[in-house]
Amino acid sequence: MVKRTPAPQRGTRGISRLATRDRLDRVQNASWELSAIGECLAAIGRDLELAPCDQKPPAGGTGNALNWLASEIDRRCVLIDEALA
Template identity: 85%
Template structure:
């Protein structure tokens, strides 16, 4: 039988990584890009909501899903920005 050793958890001794300015910049840029994606999804959701009712596809469900996804992205971006500041 092979003895298994656990690897150190993130943030424990030996595995901690400092948040350098370059890393912070990378995370901030990713947050801004993610926020832009959220805006695009929200715009698509709004366009679907305003689509004519004669379409046969369930547009309202799709638009609701896109709007929810956009709001979740925005919520997470706010959390990232709070941690960075």
């Protein structure tokens, strides 16, 4: 059986321990890396949206989905960056 420890409550000493400079740097780096992944997805999505219509099946829907995914990743990265500022 796995021992479960309760999550630190807001305003307790556990929160300050979670917000060390090292941890904040790791979160910032992860946000930047996630943003780069979003840019790659957006580029693939644009390529698929512009693909010729004679492909079987048409790739435009997949391109739209990848562009949406990239924009959602970007939006969340912005929120993370704002929270870290």
